[in-house]
Amino acid sequence: MTAMLEVLNLEAHYGAIMALRGVSLSVEEGRIVTILGANGAGKTTLMKTISGVMDPTKGQILFMGRHVEGRDPDAIVRMGLAHVPEGREVFPFLTVEENLRMGAFTRRDDIRADLDLVYDYFPVLRERRGQPAGTLSGGQQQMLAIGRGLMARPRLMLLDEPSLGLSPLLTQEIFAIIRRLNHEQKVTMLLVEQNAHVALQTADFGYVLELGRIVMAGSSERLMASEDIREFYLGQQGTGQRGQRRWKRRKTWR
Amino acid sequence: MDGAAMTGPILIEGCDTIVKLWAKRCREKGAAVAHREKEFGIWQAYSWQDYYDNARWIGLGLLRLGLQKGQPVQILSEDRREWLYCDLGIAAVGGIPSGVYTTDSASQLAYLVQDSGAPFLFVENDEQLDKFLEARDRMPGLKRVIVFDRDGLRDFRDDQVMFLDELIRLGQEEAEAHPRRFEEALESVGPEDVRMLIYTSGTTGPPKGAMITHRNMMYQLTAGQQVLDYRADDEQLCFLPLCHVLERLISVETPILSGATVNFAESPETVFENLQEVGPTVFTAVPRLWEKIYSRVMIMRADATAIGRFAFDRAVAVGLKRVRLAEEGRRPGPGLRIAHALAELLVLRNLRNLLGMARMRRGTTGAAPISPELIRWFTAIGVPLVEGYGMTETSGVATVNRVEDNHIGTVGPPLPGCEIRIAPDGEILVRGPNVFRGYWNRPDKTAETITPDGWLMTGDLGRIDNHGCLTITGRKKDIIITAGGKNITPAEIESRLKFSPYISDAVIIGDGRKYLTALIMIDQENVEKFAQDRQVPFSDFASLTRAPEVVELIAGVVAEVNREFARVEQIKDFRLIDILLTPEDEELTPTMKLKRAYVEKRHKALIDQMY
Numbered sequence: 001m002t003a004m005l006e007v008l009n010l011e012a013h014y015g016a017i018m019a020l021r022g023v024s025l026s027v028e029e030g031r032i033v034t035i036l037g038a039n040g041a042g043k044t045t046l047m048k049t050i051s052g053v054m055d056p057t058k059g060q061i062l063f064m065g066r067h068v069e070g071r072d073p074d075a076i077v078r079m080g081l082a083h084v085p086e087g088r089e090v091f092p093f094l095t096v097e098e099n100l101r102m103g104a105f106t107r108r109d110d111i112r113a114d115l116d117l118v119y120d121y122f123p124v125l126r127e128r129r130g131q132p133a134g135t136l137s138g139g140q141q142q143m144l145a146i147g148r149g150l151m152a153r154p155r156l157m158l159l160d161e162p163s164l165g166l167s168p169l170l171t172q173e174i175f176a177i178i179r180r181l182n183h184e185q186k187v188t189m190l191l192v193e194q195n196a197h198v199a200l201q202t203a204d205f206g207y208v209l210e211l212g213r214i215v216m217a218g219s220s221e222r223l224m225a226s227e228d229i230r231e232f233y234l235g236q237q238g239t240g241q242r243g244q245r246r247w248k249r250r251k252t253w254r
Numbered sequence: 255m256d257g258a259a260m261t262g263p264i265l266i267e268g269c270d271t272i273v274k275l276w277a278k279r280c281r282e283k284g285a286a287v288a289h290r291e292k293e294f295g296i297w298q299a300y301s302w303q304d305y306y307d308n309a310r311w312i313g314l315g316l317l318r319l320g321l322q323k324g325q326p327v328q329i330l331s332e333d334r335r336e337w338l339y340c341d342l343g344i345a346a347v348g349g350i351p352s353g354v355y356t357t358d359s360a361s362q363l364a365y366l367v368q369d370s371g372a373p374f375l376f377v378e379n380d381e382q383l384d385k386f387l388e389a390r391d392r393m394p395g396l397k398r399v400i401v402f403d404r405d406g407l408r409d410f411r412d413d414q415v416m417f418l419d420e421l422i423r424l425g426q427e428e429a430e431a432h433p434r435r436f437e438e439a440l441e442s443v444g445p446e447d448v449r450m451l452i453y454t455s456g457t458t459g460p461p462k463g464a465m466i467t468h469r470n471m472m473y474q475l476t477a478g479q480q481v482l483d484y485r486a487d488d489e490q491l492c493f494l495p496l497c498h499v500l501e502r503l504i505s506v507e508t509p510i511l512s513g514a515t516v517n518f519a520e521s522p523e524t525v526f527e528n529l530q531e532v533g534p535t536v537f538t539a540v541p542r543l544w545e546k547i548y549s550r551v552m553i554m555r556a557d558a559t560a561i562g563r564f565a566f567d568r569a570v571a572v573g574l575k576r577v578r579l580a581e582e583g584r585r586p587g588p589g590l591r592i593a594h595a596l597a598e599l600l601v602l603r604n605l606r607n608l609l610g611m612a613r614m615r616r617g618t619t620g621a622a623p624i625s626p627e628l629i630r631w632f633t634a635i636g637v638p639l640v641e642g643y644g645m646t647e648t649s650g651v652a653t654v655n656r657v658e659d660n661h662i663g664t665v666g667p668p669l670p671g672c673e674i675r676i677a678p679d680g681e682i683l684v685r686g687p688n689v690f691r692g693y694w695n696r697p698d699k700t701a702e703t704i705t706p707d708g709w710l711m712t713g714d715l716g717r718i719d720n721h722g723c724l725t726i727t728g729r730k731k732d733i734i735i736t737a738g739g740k741n742i743t744p745a746e747i748e749s750r751l752k753f754s755p756y757i758s759d760a761v762i763i764g765d766g767r768k769y770l771t772a773l774i775m776i777d778q779e780n781v782e783k784f785a786q787d788r789q790v791p792f793s794d795f796a797s798l799t800r801a802p803e804v805v806e807l808i809a810g811v812v813a814e815v816n817r818e819f820a821r822v823e824q825i826k827d828f829r830l831i832d833i834l835l836t837p838e839d840e841e842l843t844p845t846m847k848l849k850r851a852y853v854e855k856r857h858k859a860l861i862d863q864m865y
Contacts, residue, residue: 008791022782024791059789207793213782217793242410247381253794254833 003062004029004156004188005050005081010059010069012042012049019045021212022059027156032182032189034199034220036233037209043192044086046209047160050190051083052076064155078106082154086161086192088145092134096125099133099144103151111151117185118147121177139170146174150181156188157181163195171195175202196233200224208233208253216253228253263445264472264687266511270445271468273346275475276510277440280306283513289335290517290532297517297531300335305342310436311425312343312418316374317435318428319398319421323348323442326370326451326463326694330354330363330385331378333492333518336402336418338506340376341496345449347439352451352463353497355844357837360385364392366453370463370694371395376418379403383415390414445469451694452499452646455843463694466499470649473687474503475511477669481656482536482616488514489613491534493525495844500621503650504538526550530610537617541624542758542846544617544639547609548628549755549780569601573634581662602636611637616657618642622847623726623745625753626663633660641665643726647703647710648672648688653724664723674724675709681730682716683709715743732850734764740822742770747819754811755780759848762825763861771864772828773857774808775835775848781807799830827864831857 005027012020019042027033037043048054050061052073061069068076073083082103090099100118104111119126122143128136133144142162149157159178163171175198181187193199200206200220208216208229216223223229228251230236269275280288283302290297321327327344329351331337337353344351354366356378363385367375375396377383386399399415401407407417428435449468453461478484490509494501505516514536519528525543555566572593576586586594606612617632617639624641632639642654643665653674655666668674672686689710692700704710715733716726728743735741744762751760751772758777764770778795781804785792792798799805808830816824831853835842841852854861 009786009789011786022786022792024793024797058786214793215795217797242380242384242387244406245380245384247379247384247406250836250838252834252836252838 002029003027004064005190006060006062007046007050008060008062010046010049010061011057012045012054013057014045019212020049020056023209023212023214025207025214025217027188027190028205029155029188030182030186031205032178032191032203034191034193034203034206035209036193036196036199036206036223036229038194038232040211041209042212043209044160045212047083047086047158047190047192051081051158053083074106077152077154080153080155081158082149082152082156083158084145084149084160084162087164088138088141090133090136090141090144090148093132095130096133096136096144097129099148100125100151103148106152114151114153118150121150121181122147138165139167139174142166142170142174143177146177146181150185150187154187156190159189159191161192161194163193163198171198178202196229200229215251226254264469264476266472266475270472271443271447272449272471272507272510273342273440273443273468275472276342277306277346277437279510279513286513287515288509289338290515291335292518292520305335305339308336308339308422309341309343309346311422311429312340313347313349313425313439314428314432314436315421315423315425316344316349317347317439318424319374321347321349321374323439324350324448326350326352326372327374327376328352328354328363328367328370328372329376329497330356330358330382331376331402332356332521333494333496333501333505334378334402335518336376337496338516341450341502341506346436346443348443348447350448350451350465352453353495353502354453355495355497355837356382357844358385359838360389361392364389365460366463367393367396369460370451373397375399377401380406380410383407386415387412443468445472446691448691450502452497452502454646455849462696462699464499464646465691465694466646466649467691470688470690471503471507473671474650474669475507477671477688478508478651479511480670481654482618484508484512484514485535486513488512488535489532490514490516490536490538491519491525491528491532492516493519493522493528494538494540498621498844499646499650500538500644526610530608533610533613535613535615537611537614539617539619540621540846541619541628541752542622544619544624544628544632545752545755545758548631549777551605551609552755553780553783565601566605569597569605570631570634572597573602573636574630577630577633577662581660598636606636609637614638616640618654620644620651620654620665623749625749627753629660629662633662643724644688645712645714647690647712648684649690650688652684652686652688652712655723661719661721661723664719664721664725666724667722668724674718676716676718677711679730680715680717680727682712682714682724682726684712685709734762734770735766736764736770736822737766737768738822742823747772747815747823747825750815750818751811756784756807757811759846761848761850761853763854763864767865769826770822770824771861772812772825773831773848773853773860774828775831776804776808778834795834796832799832805830829857829860829864831860 003026007025010020010023049056055070162174182189203220206223207214263270280302285301287299288302288305289300327349329340341351400421402418445468448465449471450466451463453463492505517532519525614637617637620642629639638657640655642651644651653666653668675683685708713730715728716724728745747762748760751757759775761773790801790803792801812825837844
């Protein structure tokens with residue numbers, strides 16, 4: 001397998017604030033890779049920098065062997081990289097189908113087959129194809145956002161917190177579809193999540209981002225077995241002798 | 255000091271014990287500031303009267319609970335004023351305070367409590383309390399645990415556990431009932447009584463409790479007063495663990511003599527910020543911290559403008575020239591004096607302001623070897639740094655350099671009244687009023703350490719130069735005898751390696767082997783910066799240590815160090831430790847030094863790769 005996406009020493013700033021402090025990672029073709037991290041770790045910044053919404057101050061991004069750092073987002077989409085943003089960001093006054101067509105904005109070829117494909121994965125969207133997207137439930141909007149991303153026929157999808165604001169049941173459903181898309185449509189996935197549990201169940205490989213730095217990298221099994229991940233991301237902790245515990249152990253990331 | 259002083263009591267202001275001197279100082283200074291501590295981010299001041307009152311109540315509370323004279327009491331807490339209140343409260347009523355590192359595990363705590371036979375244990379908070387709860391069945395001799403902070407323990411009830419405010423209330427009741435009890439107990443403490451028990455981090459075998467008497471510490475104060483100028487308006491910053499003899503001497507005993515103010519750092523991670531806020535006038539730290547400050551400045555230099563870099567380099571060069579002249583005992587000429595005044599005005603003063611060292615009269619370093627170049631550098635920027643030497647068994651200090659006569663590269667001459675001699679095998683022997691009384695309940699170990707005529711066998715190797723200054727060359731038990739039969743002291747090679755900003759510690763391997771190799775712990779911050787600047791991709795710490803450019807960087811440092819040593823002392827190969835070690839790890843001491851024995855055991859696989 002070769003690396004489909006390679007990020008090297010990426011640095012990004014918001015004004016004087018350094019949000020990414022040298023991030024390197026690679027995503028191999030056909031895999032699901034997840035990035036875990038707390039609020040403010042730099043996950044969304046990383047996604048935005050990869051998809052071209054933000055420009056890095058330093059570092060390189062190689063997508064299928066070509067430099068994409070600093071390029072315009074639409075050019076990057078055309079190369080086969082779709083970004084499903086955090087908080088879904090559907091166009092509320094457009095209908096479901098119009099939203100999906102917007103996803104194919106960069107394409108000039110026939111998109112009917114792809115519309116059908118999206119509707120097959122998300123039958124509820126077919127039912128509501130004429131309805132304004134703003135009237136959909138949160139879970140349906142997430143489906144729409146993913147479907148819109150699929151309309152660009154991506155090789156790689158960046159998914160920014162698909163579980164945000166969803167019920168546990170819907171989260172499971174969305175992630176099941178992500179797995180199927182990866183498996184059946186061969187879409188490589190780079191997934192940012194705060195819900196470490198479902199992310200590690202879905203992904204093959206994971207990175208942990210803290211304050212703009214990668215502090216840990218490993219296969220999902222390895223991460224799930226790590227004491228730090230268990231305590232800080234999976235919410236498991238030994239309750240000790242008193243049956244409750246307020247203090248946190250020191251992170252060692254190993 | 256003459257022969258009589260070697261045995262008689264040591265008096266300071268008419269006091270022969272630390273606690274008497276402390277009580278006197280508290281009376282005199284009253285409402286003056288003794289301690290400062292941050293609460294919710296704001297520095298708060300606490301007086302000598304607070305110091306006395308709280309210690310008194312704690313001491314009386316413990317007497318009420320049944321503390322007997324000569325019984326140890328363990329304290330498990332980060333540095334804070336309550337640590338000192340307990341320390342003096344316990345000592346004043348004849349108990350023996352002893353500190354436990356907050357990084358120690360539950361089973362290590364149980365060992366210390368059992369070995370000392372302490373009936374009482376102070377713990378800082380719920381986190382440390384959990385260690386007691388986890389191992390309580392292994393501490394049958396323990397009567398009571400006293401917790402400083404109530405946070406997170408509102409609903410907690412346990413017959414064996416109480417809170418500090420409850421103990422203080424108990425002490426206040428006792429003070430009402432018997433107003434003179436504390437003072438009487440304090441007066442009955444004698445100079446030969448044990449002032450503190452310091453457990454030495456045992457790299458071989460379990461830790462041993464070293465008994466340090468009041469007389470030992472009174473000697474440290476009189477000797478210190480003669481060679482280091484203590485001032486009543488000194489501001490100090492306390493951040494090394496108080497369980498360690500060095501910080502205890504500097505932050506507890508010394509201010510009792512000098513009347514200085516002690517500021518507690520918020521945590522070991524915030525030392526740089528706290529240094530800037532406090533601006534201490536005297537500062538004692540371990541080499542690792544001095545190295546960190548140096549690396550910080552070097553990183554700032556690299557990020558500065560070309561003009562800034564030029565000015566900085568010129569200023570430091572002028573400063574260094576002056577240091578070299580001073581070392582040769584010569585005075586700078588007029589040209590250099592003008593250049594230096596300019597350097598001061600334009601660069602050095604600002605640099606010191608930036609570091610929080612504007613008011614610093616003296617920096618001291620000890621507890622581990624430091625590179626002479628680093629001492630010169632700090633002296634050049636206007637922070638006079640002197641190196642000292644000592645160990646728990648010499649109750650802190652045995653030798654120290656003076657600011658006005660600094661023999662850089664040596665650890666200075668012995669304290670006045672302390673004798674030093676080199677044994678035929680090169681071992682440093684120390685005799686004097688600073689030699690400790692012995693190990694707690696281990697007369698056999700004491701006999702192995704102190705000769706019948708009073709010489710302490712330090713286990714360190716060294717030599718004494720014509721000025722009477724001592725140079726440490728290594729640890730006796732660390733001597734490597736290669737398969738070829740060559741004796742090598744690894745410390746010199748290791749401290750050369752550590753001078754590189756990219757290496758935070760190193761262990762030389764080679765005992766019974768054909769050649770020498772090294773296990774190296776890289777400095778995360780500086781190596782990360784190196785990788786970032788050169789666009790060397792890495793993800794986590796392990797991948798950083800595997801990056802070919804990083805390995806090459808360290809190989810360059812090793813090759814450079816090799817050039818300075820003889821053929822048999824060449825490092826043939828090295829490996830980087832690929833996990834980021836924390837003080838909780840067995841391989842590291844609480845002061846972040848690698849422990850040879852553990853490193854060799856834990857990283858055997860890495861070592862075997864090299865042979």
